[in-house]
Amino acid sequence: MLRIDTPPPHGGRLEERVVRDPELGKKLAKSCAATYDIKPTLSDGVPIRNVYREIMSICYGFFSPVEGSMKKAEVERILKERRLLNNWIFPYPLVFDITEEELKDLGVTVGDRLLLRLKGKPFAMIDIEEIWRIDNAEKLATKTFGTPEDNPEVVQEAFNAKMPGWVIYKSLNPVVLAGKYTIINEPTFLKPFDRFWLPPVKSREEYARRGWKTVINHQTRNVPHIGHEFLMKDAGFTGDIEPCHGIQVNAIIGVKRAGDYPDEAIIEGHEAVNLGGYIKPERHIVTFTLWDMRYGNPLESMLHGIIRQNMGCTHHMFGRDHAAVGEYYEMFATQTLWSVGIPSFGFPASVNDVPYGLLIRPQNMREFWYCPVCNEIAYSECCGHTKEKQKFSGSFVRGMVAEGIFPPKVIFRPEVYKVIVKWWKEFNYPFCNAKYVKEKELRLEVDLPDMDI
Amino acid sequence: MAKYMSVLLDDKRMEAIKGSGLEEKIDKMFGGALNAFTLELSDAKAKEVMDAFFTARVDSRAFITDVPIAFCRTLFEEIAKAKSLGDDVIDAVLARVDEIKEAADKESEFLPVPEF
Numbered sequence A: 001m002l003r004i005d006t007p008p009p010h011g012g013r014l015e016e017r018v019v020r021d022p023e024l025g026k027k028l029a030k031s032c033a034a035t036y037d038i039k040p041t042l043s044d045g046v047p048i049r050n051v052y053r054e055i056m057s058i059c060y061g062f063f064s065p066v067e068g069s070m071k072k073a074e075v076e077r078i079l080k081e082r083r084l085l086n087n088w089i090f091p092y093p094l095v096f097d098i099t100e101e102e103l104k105d106l107g108v109t110v111g112d113r114l115l116l117r118l119k120g121k122p123f124a125m126i127d128i129e130e131i132w133r134i135d136n137a138e139k140l141a142t143k144t145f146g147t148p149e150d151n152p153e154v155v156q157e158a159f160n161a162k163m164p165g166w167v168i169y170k171s172l173n174p175v176v177l178a179g180k181y182t183i184i185n186e187p188t189f190l191k192p193f194d195r196f197w198l199p200p201v202k203s204r205e206e207y208a209r210r211g212w213k214t215v216i217n218h219q220t221r222n223v224p225h226i227g228h229e230f231l232m233k234d235a236g237f238t239g240d241i242e243p244c245h246g247i248q249v250n251a252i253i254g255v256k257r258a259g260d261y262p263d264e265a266i267i268e269g270h271e272a273v274n275l276g277g278y279i280k281p282e283r284h285i286v287t288f289t290l291w292d293m294r295y296g297n298p299l300e301s302m303l304h305g306i307i308r309q310n311m312g313c314t315h316h317m318f319g320r321d322h323a324a325v326g327e328y329y330e331m332f333a334t335q336t337l338w339s340v341g342i343p344s345f346g347f348p349a350s351v352n353d354v355p356y357g358l359l360i361r362p363q364n365m366r367e368f369w370y371c372p373v374c375n376e377i378a379y380s381e382c383c384g385h386t387k388e389k390q391k392f393s394g395s396f397v398r399g400m401v402a403e404g405i406f407p408p409k410v411i412f413r414p415e416v417y418k419v420i421v422k423w424w425k426e427f428n429y430p431f432c433n434a435k436y437v438k439e440k441e442l443r444l445e446v447d448l449p450d451m452d453i
Numbered sequence B: 001m002a003k004y005m006s007v008l009l010d011d012k013r014m015e016a017i018k019g020s021g022l023e024e025k026i027d028k029m030f031g032g033a034l035n036a037f038t039l040e041l042s043d044a045k046a047k048e049v050m051d052a053f054f055t056a057r058v059d060s061r062a063f064i065t066d067v068p069i070a071f072c073r074t075l076f077e078e079i080a081k082a083k084s085l086g087d088d089v090i091d092a093v094l095a096r097v098d099e100i101k102e103a104a105d106k107e108s109e110f111l112p113v114p115e116f
């Protein structure tokens, strides 16, 4: 009775909307009424989102049970109570948005199939079930993330142009083509992403192959310092009658902001933790999900729970300021959602304790610091040496990296630091600069095979 | 009130100050895993630094932070040269302010890769 088993996917079954037979893919492409080249969403000319990442995450089942671009009624229900039309909980509207001019040029209507090209090649299609309009994108953006008046439990400040998620929704085009997506020409991942691609069907197979029943997930958009490593190790002791069998790192890979670490360094940096034997590879796995971070703290944590439950994880680590930027949300808003719920977002109880909710279990953690008295990386709720403690301040660590100081082992493992330097050489910069951000959105994470239609 | 600046020391930097007599002024951080100098700046010198670099700020421990990376690199070079942690070092760094600012302008796009 005490054993915990792999949870079913959110919504009951994994969506996999990928055609792997090229002949069938070609046939489907030929059945399309028009062709559309996927473009990034821009803000002041800067790419801030690419819908291709949503199509990938939907079609490979990360966002199950979502199957495509949402209808108007579904978006309205999400904004009201964070539920899909089939009742399963879901945090964000996901839409395929185009301009009025593009709609006119395409000449498509309900019932048509639209071929979507990426990097000039056939990629996916959408079966148009509804065409609707976003009347006011700024209002949609604000409703997506909340306001201090409507969501006083967790929202402290009104969202504005410094909040990337809010800017994404505010920048959407007015016409939404709603309907199911299907990938008809399977992309191949660029290096180094190719060896970390493990969509839900595959991750479940991999856990089973390794004999893992209990798996705890670590969310990341960072190169791991020792504080992260000890969070993973210590949270890994959660489990059922024994610690979790597996510790999974699932990196969110998507549009970058200047100052972030490059995605390549993040994912290989986590791999270096297991290659260095700090968490041995038999117990540790590094994977990623394509998604342009919205920084919606509690809402983002719900999406993280959905993604990792779909992947087969039983547990999920949540810390302070989870997927947060600025101080829009209260710093423990995510833990509030996963412990007592946030009624104004539609959750009078934890997302685990509502109908059509989640089965993945939260592990709400405080923080880790270095304590010279304990002589260890200490957990804030254990270590009583508040005067002597030395925190892993983000700006301190980044300053040390930028100055080219070889960090001591209590900050970065040398194997991890060498990954930072490897990509620093590649991009002439240890963090994402304007050039990296721009080139990344042209390169994306995939290439597509040729498909003659 | 005095202000402070921290200068981190890795193995390469420790090598560069060997025999300078500065070794005894090293502060240990992270249980001795990280070495650093702590410079104490007079109010006048602190003001000169703050005035020269608009990003600079003073944190809750009275440490000056957020100066250009080039400033930190130059600061260590001058310490190693003068074998001192006094205001004279800050003067030597400020004498190179144009060079630092030129490097700082490129810092958002380029940072030299460390060689080990």
Ligand SMILES: [Zn+2]
Binding pocket: A371, A372, A373, A374, A375, A378, A383, A384, A385
């Ligand atoms: Zn302690």
